[in-house]
Amino acid sequence: MFKEEELKKISETRLKYEEEVKKVTQKYPERKGTFSTCGGISVERLYTPENIKDLDYLEDLNFPGEYPYTRGVQPTMYRGRFWTMRQYAGYASAEESNERYKYLLQQGQTGLSVAFDLPTQIGYDSDHPMAQGEVGKVGVAIDSLEDMETLFDGIPLDKVSTSMTINAPASILLAMYIAVGEKQNVPIDKLSGTIQNDILKEYIARGTYIFPPKPSMRLITDIFEFCSKHVPKWNTISISGYHIREAGSTAVQEVAFTLADGIAYVEAAVKKGLDPNVFGRRLSFFFNSHNDFLEEIAKFRAARRLWAKIMKERFGVTHPDAQKLRFHTQTAGSTLTAQQPENNIIRVTIQALAAVLGGTQSLHTNSFDEALALPSEDSVRIALRTQQIIAYESGVTNTIDPLAGSYYLEWLTDEIERRAQEYISKIDEMGGMLVAIERGYVQQQIQDSAYAYQRAIEKGEQIVVGVNKFQIEEEGKSRKILRVDPSVAEKQIARLKALKERRDNVKVGDVLEEIRKAARDESQNLMPKILEAVKAYATLGEICNVLREEFGEYKESIIL
Amino acid sequence: MEDKKIRVIVAKPGLDGHDRGAKVVARALRDAGMEVIYTGLRQTPEQIVATAIQEDADAIGLSILSGAHEHYFREVIRLLKERGADDIIVFGGGVIPDDDVPILKEMGVKAVFGPGTPTSEIIEWLQSAVQERRSRERV
Numbered sequence: 001m002f003k004e005e006e007l008k009k010i011s012e013t014r015l016k017y018e019e020e021v022k023k024v025t026q027k028y029p030e031r032k033g034t035f036s037t038c039g040g041i042s043v044e045r046l047y048t049p050e051n052i053k054d055l056d057y058l059e060d061l062n063f064p065g066e067y068p069y070t071r072g073v074q075p076t077m078y079r080g081r082f083w084t085m086r087q088y089a090g091y092a093s094a095e096e097s098n099e100r101y102k103y104l105l106q107q108g109q110t111g112l113s114v115a116f117d118l119p120t121q122i123g124y125d126s127d128h129p130m131a132q133g134e135v136g137k138v139g140v141a142i143d144s145l146e147d148m149e150t151l152f153d154g155i156p157l158d159k160v161s162t163s164m165t166i167n168a169p170a171s172i173l174l175a176m177y178i179a180v181g182e183k184q185n186v187p188i189d190k191l192s193g194t195i196q197n198d199i200l201k202e203y204i205a206r207g208t209y210i211f212p213p214k215p216s217m218r219l220i221t222d223i224f225e226f227c228s229k230h231v232p233k234w235n236t237i238s239i240s241g242y243h244i245r246e247a248g249s250t251a252v253q254e255v256a257f258t259l260a261d262g263i264a265y266v267e268a269a270v271k272k273g274l275d276p277n278v279f280g281r282r283l284s285f286f287f288n289s290h291n292d293f294l295e296e297i298a299k300f301r302a303a304r305r306l307w308a309k310i311m312k313e314r315f316g317v318t319h320p321d322a323q324k325l326r327f328h329t330q331t332a333g334s335t336l337t338a339q340q341p342e343n344n345i346i347r348v349t350i351q352a353l354a355a356v357l358g359g360t361q362s363l364h365t366n367s368f369d370e371a372l373a374l375p376s377e378d379s380v381r382i383a384l385r386t387q388q389i390i391a392y393e394s395g396v397t398n399t400i401d402p403l404a405g406s407y408y409l410e411w412l413t414d415e416i417e418r419r420a421q422e423y424i425s426k427i428d429e430m431g432g433m434l435v436a437i438e439r440g441y442v443q444q445q446i447q448d449s450a451y452a453y454q455r456a457i458e459k460g461e462q463i464v465v466g467v468n469k470f471q472i473e474e475e476g477k478s479r480k481i482l483r484v485d486p487s488v489a490e491k492q493i494a495r496l497k498a499l500k501e502r503r504d505n506v507k508v509g510d511v512l513e514e515i516r517k518a519a520r521d522e523s524q525n526l527m528p529k530i531l532e533a534v535k536a537y538a539t540l541g542e543i544c545n546v547l548r549e550e551f552g553e554y555k556e557s558i559i560l
Numbered sequence: 561m562e563d564k565k566i567r568v569i570v571a572k573p574g575l576d577g578h579d580r581g582a583k584v585v586a587r588a589l590r591d592a593g594m595e596v597i598y599t600g601l602r603q604t605p606e607q608i609v610a611t612a613i614q615e616d617a618d619a620i621g622l623s624i625l626s627g628a629h630e631h632y633f634r635e636v637i638r639l640l641k642e643r644g645a646d647d648i649i650v651f652g653g654g655v656i657p658d659d660d661v662p663i664l665k666e667m668g669v670k671a672v673f674g675p676g677t678p679t680s681e682i683i684e685w686l687q688s689a690v691q692e693r694r695s696r697e698r699v
Contacts, residue, residue: 118574118575118576118626119575121575122575124575130574130575130602130604131575132631133574133628133630133631133632133635134574134575134576134626134628134631137626137627137628138576138626138627202577206577207576207577207578207579207601207602208575208577246578246580247579247580248580248584334580336675337675337676338674338675338676339676370655371655371674371675371676372655372657372658373627373655373657374627447583447587450580450583450584451583451584451587451588454584454588454679457678458678458679458680464676467676468678481657481659484627556600556601556602558598558599558600560583560586560587560590560596560598
């Protein structure tokens with residue numbers, strides 16, 4: 001990007017500057033001996049054209065909507081349409097969550113994001129012994145299609161896009177969503193949304209796995225195949241770095257492990273005979289937006305460029321849409337403090353701004369009270385307003401990728417890409433992500449980073465405002481927080497019992513048997529059988545039990 | 561026998577998968593010279609109590625971020641009493657609203673450490689709590 005001559009002049013002038021710096025620092029030393037990003041990348045005092053002298057505009061950045069998509073996946077980005085403002089929500093019963101969704105849509109939210117309770121995520125009905133104490137706690141309890149009908153009552157599925165944070169039983173919840181659409185007379189090919197469906201990061205970081213890796217990968221690729229044919233607007237997976245980062249990884253590890261997971265899914269689907277030019281268009285990603293503002297922006301840009309290269313060079317993908325990394329972002333829950341919680345509003349603002357400057361397609365902003373409890377209605381509204389203020393007032397959406405060309409940002413984008421690629425090569429050498437997870441390599445890397453971060457906080461090397469500096473007394477402050485009514489579980493169990501008495505149980509037995517047969521025969525796609533089963537009001541737990549019997553259950557390898 | 565190492569179970573009860581805090585605390589306790597048994601995810605109260613008794617633990621630390629803390633602390637303490645092992649110290653942490661802390665303490669939970677607690681604070685507290693327990697035992 002720069003002429004040889006000019007670079008030479010800059011180099012010479014830099015020496016003068018450095019002498020000047022030496023004089024100044026002798027008198028006034030800098031705050032620290034070394035500076036680094038939140039993720040531990042060393043940061044220089046100053047970046048100049050010298051740091052990015054090899055940058056080739058068309059090859060490395062290019063125009064928005066053009067390979068390698070460093071500057072964004074669409075030609076007009078937020079000048080055309082803002083990102084989707086999508087707040088993750090759901091608690092207690094389907095009725096209560098339905099009310100919260102209608103409230104959020106009324107407040108100007110543009111997409112839904114369903115939080116399920118843990119029993120649902122792990123494939124237990126609300127009456128299962130393991131569900132005790134957990135029903136309706138971190139999300140809505142869904143046992144059968146009946147609950148799903150209530151959840152989306154009065155919400156036209158052809159008008160909203162819905163993201164569902166569901167992994168191990170993703171096919172079942174997707175089937176229920178399709179069935180609700182049918183009842184609303186919405187054709188299957190008009191449905192749009194996302195299922196998380198990313199089991200590898202469950203083994204690594206999030207913990208809501210059910211089945212072992214092999215059958216889990218089959219369930220996932222069955223969904224790829226089914227949706228390619230029938231639900232073309234559905235994002236079949238949201239390959240998630242979010243939870244990897246929350247578990248303590250660095251920004252580089254987040255990119256590396258997420259894309260390595262992506263590689264594993266593409267490989268599995270290709271092995272099944274699917275065309276990456278087709279299913280590749282419906283792969284989506286989910287990243288964290290953490291505290292280090294510029295590192296995060298660089299991270300998003302680096303991830304986009306690296307994924308495009310992987311799809312093109314490694315998998316020979318030619319369709320541009322299958323090279324584009326489209327992603328959802330959530331601000332970093334782990335950075336929220338219980339101390340002086342109002343400070344979290346500012347943290348979330350900075351993180352959200354990084355996501356927008358990094359070109360996100362959708363965004364969830366955390367509520368400031370989430371280190372204390374489930375978010376209240378007021379705090380959720382402030383979180384949504386944060387996005388609206390960035391969109392409508394800050395001006396950053398007027399031009400695309402406005403920080404491109406910054407010496408530091410471009411250098412850092414390169415650096416993150418380079419370091420992530422190193423990790424990916426190492427994982428390749430091990431035999432791929434499944435092996436790396438089995439050996440506990442990935443988990444160990446993340447845990448080491450998490451522990452190092454905690455040590456840095458305790459040594460005062462990493463300041464957390466209000467926690468290890470600028471503390472105040474805050475005893476005895478009772479806050480208005482959201483509580484889940486303890487009767488939710490009882491009511492849910494009663495509803496489930498009534499359903500089981502009312503439905504055609506012979507039919508349910510038959511459809512479950514069909515699932516069993518399909519589970520045993522890898523050449524069959526499980527999706528159509530699961531769709532039949534949910535329509536017959538077979539429950540989530542019943543379907544998962546059949547699959548547990550056929551596939552077995554995953555056992556965590558404990559790494560400390 | 562003043563030097564006998566402190567033995568502590570760090571457990572994740574129920575279905576909650578947030579294990580960063582539990583693992584960081586477990587590692588910090590281990591680095592402080594304690595013997596730490598980390599159970600991994602999805603432990604039932606029965607499993608946790610059985611492990612604690614079998615391992616002759618001084619203390620059980622439960623980490624819960626799913627909002628199900630009341631249920632799991634209650635169950636663990638009930639089972640410890642049932643098996644005559646309620647001298648084992650129970651403490652915990654996670655996302656636990658301030659208003660719930662007195663409820664847990666009433667049940668017999670000795671300490672609750674919220675987000676942002678330095679691990680050094682947990683270590684110091686546990687060392688003195690175990691020392692007190694052991695001196696009581698000798699009397």
